[in-house]
Amino acid sequence: MKALRYYGGKDMRLENIPEPEPGPGEVKIKVKWCGICGADVQEYQGGAGLLPVKKPHPGTGKMAPITGGHEFSGQVVKIGDNVHGVQVGDKATVRPTIPCYKCYYCKKGQHIQCAILGSIGGAADGAFAEFIVVSNDNVYRLPNEVTYEMGAFTEPLACAVRAVKRSRMELGANVAIVGAGPIGLLTMQVANACGAGKIIVFEMLSNRGQMAKELGATEVINPKGVDPGRAIAELTEGRRADVVFECAGKSDAMLLSETVSGKASTIVEVGTMPTTCDFPFFNLFFREKTIIASQGYVDEFPPAISLLTSKKVRCDPELISAKIKLDDILEKGIKELMGERKLEHCKILVSPEL
Numbered sequence: 315m316k317a318l319r320y321y322g323g324k325d326m327r328l329e330n331i332p333e334p335e336p337g338p339g340e341v342k343i344k345v346k347w348c349g350i351c352g353a354d355v356q357e358y359q360g361g362a363g364l365l366p367v368k369k370p371h372p373g374t375g376k377m378a379p380i381t382g383g384h385e386f387s388g389q390v391v392k393i394g395d396n397v398h399g400v401q402v403g404d405k406a407t408v409r410p411t412i413p414c415y416k417c418y419y420c421k422k423g424q425h426i427q428c429a430i431l432g433s434i435g436g437a438a439d440g441a442f443a444e445f446i447v448v449s450n451d452n453v454y455r456l457p458n459e460v461t462y463e464m465g466a467f468t469e470p471l472a473c474a475v476r477a478v479k480r481s482r483m484e485l486g487a488n489v490a491i492v493g494a495g496p497i498g499l500l501t502m503q504v505a506n507a508c509g510a511g512k513i514i515v516f517e518m519l520s521n522r523g524q525m526a527k528e529l530g531a532t533e534v535i536n537p538k539g540v541d542p543g544r545a546i547a548e549l550t551e552g553r554r555a556d557v558v559f560e561c562a563g564k565s566d567a568m569l570l571s572e573t574v575s576g577k578a579s580t581i582v583e584v585g586t587m588p589t590t591c592d593f594p595f596f597n598l599f600f601r602e603k604t605i606i607a608s609q610g611y612v613d614e615f616p617p618a619i620s621l622l623t624s625k626k627v628r629c630d631p632e633l634i635s636a637k638i639k640l641d642d643i644l645e646k647g648i649k650e651l652m653g654e655r656k657l658e659h660c661k662i663l664v665s666p667e668l
């Protein structure tokens with residue numbers, strides 16, 4: 315079967331590899347759609363650090379080359395012995411995290427902090443392929459109301475669900491979203507579904523701002539050319555945001571998040587910021603602001619699927635910029651659409667069936 319194999323930075327190859335078969339406790343899925351994530355692009359551009367290149371991953375025992383792709387949906391086509399809750403023919407999505415289930419954090423139910431956490435599409439073969447075999451533990455059935463396209467959003471949506479959960483946002487809270495990329499737009503919709511008051515989105519690109527507006531933002535502000543603190547104060551009776559989700563992963567976005575946050579607010583770092591940031595901690599002190607981080611998910615797949623089922627979170631077709639075939643994933647998907655022309659797009663979905 316065809317698969318996009320990650321060898322290392324700047325080295326991904328579309329190759330023919332043997333079709334995997336399920337062993338005991340495993341499920342074979344025919345991939346329908348797989349989203350391209352920023353992490354896949356980073357992996358191509360120089361290595362995001364997830365791919366075990368030099369030695370096998372301590373959890374999965376696998377090393378490069380590994381098939382990429384972790385945001386996907388598909389149909390169950392075969393199951394091994396001792397598989398429960400899944401049947402051949404089911405529509406499914408997969409939680410990519412592979413925890414050890416034995417370490418201190420796993421035992422506390424915080425498997426995202428597992429000492430040897432691996433992930434499908436990073437430290438085990440992913441879904442930029444025709445078929446994938448995964449553990450029964452990772453499979454979640456999708457109801458009829460959720461299209462395969464929507465199912466491919468479950469993984470990034472689970473990140474958004476966790477961010478809102480961890481923020482402890484109160485009903486009616488004023489929320490600011492900084493950065494309206496895929497994660498920002500999903501987090502905005504989850505906050506809305508969870509009873510946010512006003513949702514003010516800060517976004518410099520007009521195409522993304524327009525999407526935020528269509529998907530339920532109260533107001534979209536381009537932070538360039540205005541005083542963003544004053545702008546949000548005017549919309550919130552001087553209070554500013556009670557909860558801010560920093561979804562851009564940039565130091566200036568973190569500073570903006572602090573500017574637009576109000577007294578006793580919480581700032582949630584959802585974007586992954588690789589740089590340091592000259593942050594005004596003094597401002598936190600008198601206003602008793604809290605900064606927290608939210609990474610990935612633990613048990614957020616079921617609520618994410620519920621939000622897709624009820625259409626409280628919209629993504630198909632709203633967040634889909636292009637659908638491409640697996641043959642085109644490297645040149646068109648990763649290098650062009652999500653590389654050079656990244657800012658024009660939201661989510662690119664890939665299918666081996668096109």
Ligand SMILES: [Zn+2]
Nearest residue numbers: 351352353385
């Ligand atoms: Zn991702």
Ligand SMILES: [Zn+2]
Nearest residue numbers: 414417420428
């Ligand atoms: Zn563990």
